[in-house]
Amino acid sequence: MIIVMEHNATIDQLNRVIKYIEDRGLKTQVNNGELLNVVAVIGDKSILNDESIAALDGVREVKKIQEPYKLVSRVAHPEDTIIKFPNGVKLGGLERPVLMVGPCSVEKDFEGLLKVAQAAKDMGCQFLRGGAFKPRTSPYDFQGLEEKGLQYLARAREKTGLLVVTEVMDTMDISLLCKYADVLQVGARNMQNFKLLKALGRIKKPVMIKRGPAATIKEFLLAAEYVVANGNPNVIFCERGVKGFDTHFTRNVLDIAAVPIIRKFSHLPIIVDPSHGTGKRYLIEPMGKAALVAGSHGLMFEVHHDPDNAMCDGAQSLNIEQFKEIAKSFNKLIGRIDYDNKNNK
Numbered sequence: 001m002i003i004v005m006e007h008n009a010t011i012d013q014l015n016r017v018i019k020y021i022e023d024r025g026l027k028t029q030v031n032n033g034e035l036l037n038v039v040a041v042i043g044d045k046s047i048l049n050d051e052s053i054a055a056l057d058g059v060r061e062v063k064k065i066q067e068p069y070k071l072v073s074r075v076a077h078p079e080d081t082i083i084k085f086p087n088g089v090k091l092g093g094l095e096r097p098v099l100m101v102g103p104c105s106v107e108k109d110f111e112g113l114l115k116v117a118q119a120a121k122d123m124g125c126q127f128l129r130g131g132a133f134k135p136r137t138s139p140y141d142f143q144g145l146e147e148k149g150l151q152y153l154a155r156a157r158e159k160t161g162l163l164v165v166t167e168v169m170d171t172m173d174i175s176l177l178c179k180y181a182d183v184l185q186v187g188a189r190n191m192q193n194f195k196l197l198k199a200l201g202r203i204k205k206p207v208m209i210k211r212g213p214a215a216t217i218k219e220f221l222l223a224a225e226y227v228v229a230n231g232n233p234n235v236i237f238c239e240r241g242v243k244g245f246d247t248h249f250t251r252n253v254l255d256i257a258a259v260p261i262i263r264k265f266s267h268l269p270i271i272v273d274p275s276h277g278t279g280k281r282y283l284i285e286p287m288g289k290a291a292l293v294a295g296s297h298g299l300m301f302e303v304h305h306d307p308d309n310a311m312c313d314g315a316q317s318l319n320i321e322q323f324k325e326i327a328k329s330f331n332k333l334i335g336r337i338d339y340d341n342k343n344n345k
């Protein structure tokens, strides 16, 4: 349930509404909009009498929303959420789309990571991605460098100024990750790890949730709802493809329509990962462009200094030269840099 206040409602009237709800054992979350305030009610609404609430002074409208994802819904929060990072980078709304690039996993060759990070910086990217804790299908595959990998990411950040995105797999690692990461990524396999999502609701760092390989968009929205309902409003969606029946040409089916759908139903930002979404290097550019045209707030894709010898996902990783060419075309598309105009940096 959403309670929309009149544009000229007083603070006392707003507080009275909040008290009315909370006195009945339910929680509230207030969204202070530019024009009016909206109170979202969290908990079992069956004990509330809508008409009594509608009659309270300063209340314009009581709306029942059917969707269970009320906090991430646009109904509760009509304006886009824009996530602001300490270095001034902004993600969401009408901000220019961001680029997150880096290897699948952080490997023991720090110089290799740095080459990728420097190329990313040169091409105007804002984020360096790389897994230090890796969710691998086989227990015999490389599992990640763990804290050493996080230290490498932090060193690369020191040298380039890029923000760090890295995966969290377990609640036990959250405080360690918070020491190093700027964005904590929830991998596709953990999209419905509810204990992890709840714990990430109790931190302040932004959380990026990747869509589960078999998750519906509603389940995707509800995963974000878990984080926001537990106190962390800074959530980013990441579409990375879902399982299809044809794996001959692509690893997953990248659901580009999820972008405008999420943007219609939620105020939170969404980015797209065409690397995992297709599993093929040659599809990153066309699918990345398609995502940007569809309204994606950014792209994440894998870049490795030596893809043929990568410990993980080499086949879908771009090498540095390929990355630079593709980054150029993305930058042109989003109007960040006009390469034909020498004065435009």
Ligand code: PEP
Pocket (backbone or CB within 6 Å): 104, 131, 135, 186, 187, 188, 189, 210, 240, 276
């Ligand atoms: C990744 O981004 O490194 C990753 C493991 O992706 P996903 O969780 O989408 O499979």
Ligand code: MN
Pocket (backbone or CB within 6 Å): 104, 105, 276, 302, 312, 313
């Ligand atoms: Mn990968």
